[in-house]
Amino acid sequence: MLGLFRDIRKHEELSAFLPEACRLSLRWVRLAPGQPIRPRQLPGKGMIVITDGSGEVIGGSVRRVQAGDAVLVPPGGLQGLMGGAPDGLSAISIHFEGEDARWDTPCLCATAAPGGAPSDRSESPLDRLVEENEAHAREFAGSPLMQLIRSERALGDDVKRRMLGALQIWSNAFQKVLCARVVFESHPAAIKIAERHLAEEVGHNRRLARMHGPSSSPSWDRGIAAASSWFIERMGSASTEERTVLIHFVIERCADILLSAAQQVFPDSDYFATHAEVDAEHFRLGYELLKSLPGLDIAPLRGALIEGWQMMNLICQRISDIAELGCGAAAELPAPDVVAGDIPRGRAALSMAPAAE
Incomplete structure (x- = not known):
């Protein structure tokens, strides 16, 4: 899954309000800066309403959109x-499967008209790195763990507990x-984010x-x-830029996919929903930090x-x-209940004292 999606029909009041005969599906979309949903062909009509922020419509031509714009996509x-x-965008994505709909709102076409001008958008090396990250994310979305989470096997009590x-x-x-x-960060802006x-x-x-x-306390594996x-060793040996990629691009993007899907397995807990909502913001913080650093060398970041x-x-x-x-x-050995405490800056110590809740 790319971006953060929520099925609006699962909201009790909205589901009761929407007529069944209209045959449409609604999704809430949240994208961080540079985070794409790759173009795909729709079998029917579609509509995207930009509710906050700004970005680009991708598909044939590239068009800028901002809050208040509506994008109509033909069959x-x-x-x-x-x-x-700087803030990414939020939008409502609507897919129509029934009769033709009429709209009286201004719109931008998501596909190029015949003979239309090609896109003049030039991607920066950082944007290409974001695209590579999304390629890894798509591969992870098909991993054995994600297949398990999407299967009925994940609903078994023993599987959920383990x-x-x-x-x-x-x-x-x-x-x-x-x-x-x-402990190891030295760049002022990166320290604040860390x-x-x-x-x-x-x-x-x-x-x-x-x-x-x-009764099912964590085990060591x-x-x-x-x-x-x-990852811990790399926090000490890596550069600020590499740390940012590892934390904000890799770990947070992986968590976004995993925890968003896990909400379906653990619907009674707000733990996964809370994390899924903040992970996109964590990605944005990393992206903006890298964008602000001069002379960015992409080669080690790709590594x-x-x-x-x-x-x-x-x-x-x-x-x-x-x-x-x-x-x-798993090799089951007792594991300490590790919680981060007050952390001194510098390389002298890594405190693991329990934090007050």
Whole structure:
């Protein structure tokens, strides 16, 4: 899934208000700056209403859109969007499957007219890096863990319990990754973002632990531990730019896909919904930071991107194995309840004292 989607028909009052005969589907779309929904062909008519921010319609030609614009897509037309700087965009995407509809709002066509001028949009190296990140994200969306989450098997109590336990192992480790970033970061703007990110995430592993209780306390797993340790080590050895890619592009994009889908498996918990809503903002913070840094060298960032996704795929493969196969998939040893505490800046110490909730 690209961007953050919410099915409006699942809202009780809106579902009761919309007539069944209109045969349409509604989606709420949120895209960070540079985050695309790739053009795809619609079998019927479609309409996109931009509710906030700005961006571009992608499909044949490229057209700028902003809050208040409506985009009409004819049957067979291409529909795609990309969030624009500085705040991305929010929109309502409507797909019609019934009779022709009439509109009295101004619109922009999402496809080029015959003989239309080609796009003059030139992509920056950073934008191309975002596209590469989305390619990795699409591959992850088809991974064994995501297939499991979308299947009926994920609804079984034992699978859900084991999945939460495995997610707990990574959640504990992610707290350490964020702490390490704060300790080793030296760029002033990056320090502010790292501290803000840590403040927003601190204690979230305890919230997750409360979902499954002490009877299924997290276990140590050598696969997740090894890949997590790689991220922690890279927080110390990587550049500011590489840290930003690993945290904001790789981990947060992976979490966006995973936690958004997990809402369907755990509908009674707000843990996954809360995370899914803030992950797009975390991506935007990283994108804007990289955009502000002069002389950006993309080559090492591409290397960090590839390695980071490989490690996240290892972690998520282990989570899938543990959820599917049970205790035999993991080496079960007691794991400490790690929560980030007050972090001194510099390389001297990495405090793991429990934080007040």
